[in-house]
Amino acid sequence: MTEWWKKSTVYQIYPRSFMDSNGDGIGDIRGIIQKLDYLHELGVDILWLSPVYDSPNDDNGYDIRDYYEIMKEFGTMADFDELLEKVHARDMKLVMDLVVNHTSDEHAWFKDHPDFYIWRDQPTNWRSFFGGSTWEYQKERNQYYLHLFSKKQPDLNWENPEMRTAVYEMMRWWLDKGVDGFRMDVINMISKVPDMQDAVNGDASSQFMNGPNVHTYLKEMNTQVLSQYNIVTVGETPGTTPKEARDYTAAQNQELNMIFTFEHMDLDQASGEKWDLKPLDLIDLKENLEKWQHGLYDEGWNSLYWNNHDQPRIVSRFGDDQKWRVESAKMLATCLHFMQGTPYIYQGEELGMTNVRFDAIEEYKDIETINMYQEKRAAGISHDDIMMKIYAKGRDNARTPMQWSDAPNGGFTTGTPWIKVNPNYTDINAAQHQEPDSIYQYYKKLIAFRKNMGIITYGDFQLLHHEDKELFAYTRTWNRESLTIYCNFSNQPKTVERPEGDKLIGNYDCRNGEDELVLKPYEAVVYYK
Missing domain, CATH: 2.60.40.1180 (Golgi alpha-mannosidase II)
Incomplete structure (x- = not known):
């Protein structure tokens, strides 16, 4: 099979915030269909959809209740089928988000197949990514279940072969429908050290990141599912070194095509904690990206990204989102897009969309942000100090609605948006995308160079x-x-x-x-x- 994804550019869509077609304030699949020509004109090859599955939405769709249903707010399976057909008609491909480290606690498996999950009689001191313990007590079993994320996201037990079979069946169902691959959420966390122990300061990442059987499971997944289709796969793998990345992505290992590394996204924090801010030292960034460019050359494949649904807007982070917004947005794009790897553009990046500053914590929707705010307030940190951290690093910076025009709510919805639109939509919006000097037109050129110049790929x-x-x-x-x-x-x-x-x-x-x-x-x- 050809490695077509090596010359491709990916565009990530966060459906809730992309385009609302029916005025309920929530982006939906029909809204994406309305904007396909905009994406096709940009020249992107692959659309990656953040989760559109049925979900109670505790973590914005990453808590899946039913892998075989579309979230009602987003539309119907018929809408999805139409989207897939219209994407393919424009010679683009569609990649789904695969979330199989955990499900929602409302998934039928949690009730009907509790052995698909991880249970212990006694909890460890592990801390969740969203704050608090990773263990939740369930009275019916008189046991605790593991959740690395929200307590409504119990972790799946990959040691159970029946559970793995059910996951592979679901993956084949989507691939048979015609989707072109998967972005795999925290896929390097699916294997846990069996003998779970207390960890220093509750940080147990060494016991669940790149765990003992992760390569066994991915090779099995590749044999049983992935290798049967001409698709692309990218794994989200926090805490991974270039050597580990080669293990995941080297062609002869038959696991994944590429992974997301996170090291360059941690360089503007002073300690292991995301919210402990420090200015970026450019030498650190250069050394890190050089390490990855050399580390995977000829032996694996890099994903190139500045932005996604979990990261603040890059023009506000490493650029200047005021006086030099247009120039720094284009500069950051240039820096990334001439490296080796597959570049990812996150919705609005091609417009130079910026971080947002809401005044009240009540205006934020992200569970990670809200939990952090409550924890730090309880520890005596002032509202203003915490808000400065949220303005810099909060995930809702990426999740404000796409700014389509200077119409009310940026043209995203005729209703009340689920989260407020960045007030600068009157100045920054897609209505300007045809202007020859726009950021959009600059991205369009970068994408075309990658398709036509072998040197960028090889x-x-x-x-x-x-x-x-x-x-x-x-x-x-x-x-x-x-x-x-x-x-x-x-x-x-x-x-x-x-x-x-x-x-x-x-x-x-x-x-x-x-x-x-x-x-x-x-x-x-x-x-x-």
Whole structure:
């Protein structure tokens, strides 16, 4: 089977916030259908849908009640079938979110097949990702069940072969319907150390991340399901090193096509805690991405991303979302899209959408954010200090509705949106996407280069200016071709040597000087030879 996904660009849709077709304030499948031409024009190859399955929505759809049903708020299975048909008619592919580390506690399995889950007589001191204990007592069994996330998300017991068979059957059902692959939620957490022990400070990640049987399970999944279809798979694998990533993604291992790494998303935190903020040191970012580019070259495959439904908006995070918003959004795109790997664009990234600042905690919807707020208030931290953390890192930054126009609610809905729209929708919206200098048109060019230039897919990566704290520069070389990429991560001019070759793309028009290149604030420029 061809590795078609190596030249592809993925666009992630968070359905709840993408487009509402019926005025109930919640994005839906028919809303996605309405916007397919917008996505097709952008040039993306693969649409990844965050979960659309039936769910009580404790964790925005990542708590699945029925894998074979569509969430009522999103529409019907007939709507989904129409979406799939219309995606394929435009030569695009559709990837589903596969959530099989846990289900909802309202899933029929939890009642009818309790041995599909993990039970213990005594809890450990493990702490959940969403705060509190990972163990919840159930009176009927007089036992505790494990939930690494919300208490309404009990973890599945992958040691149970019957449970695995049920999961594989469900996966085949969707693939037979015609979906083109899976993004697998926290897939490296499906194997737990059997002898669960208390952990230092309750952090038991070493007992459930990249666990003892994870490769056995993925090889079995590949044999029984994945290898039977011409699809793409990407695993979400927090806490994974390049060596472990090679184990997951090397073709001969027959597990996954690629994974999401998280290391570069942890560089602006001061400790192991997401909410402990510190400014990004660009040298850290360069060294980390260099490590991954080299670590998987010829032996695996990288996923390239700045944004997703769990991360704040990159232009607010590593760019300047005020004076230099357009320039820094294009610069960050350039930096990422000329690396080796499959790039992922998260809805609104191609418009330069920004983080949001709601005044009251009541305006936030994300369970992780709300739990953190309550814990830190109880510990005596002030409202204002906690809100600054939420403004920087809260997941709802990514989940505010897509800004389609300057109409009320950004054109997302004619009703009351499930979460407030970022008030800057009057200035930042997709109605401007046809303008030749728009961020959207710039992304469109980057996507086209990847389809047409083998060097972007196959070339090797060499970092330049290692110790420069403001300049991210690198080369790609393949056969007799070379690309030189300069990205200024600062609001000050930077002087560099002009590389050989012709300018391929840049986020400023004019150029000056013959031998020297003076990069303007947040300038990106690429030379091809």
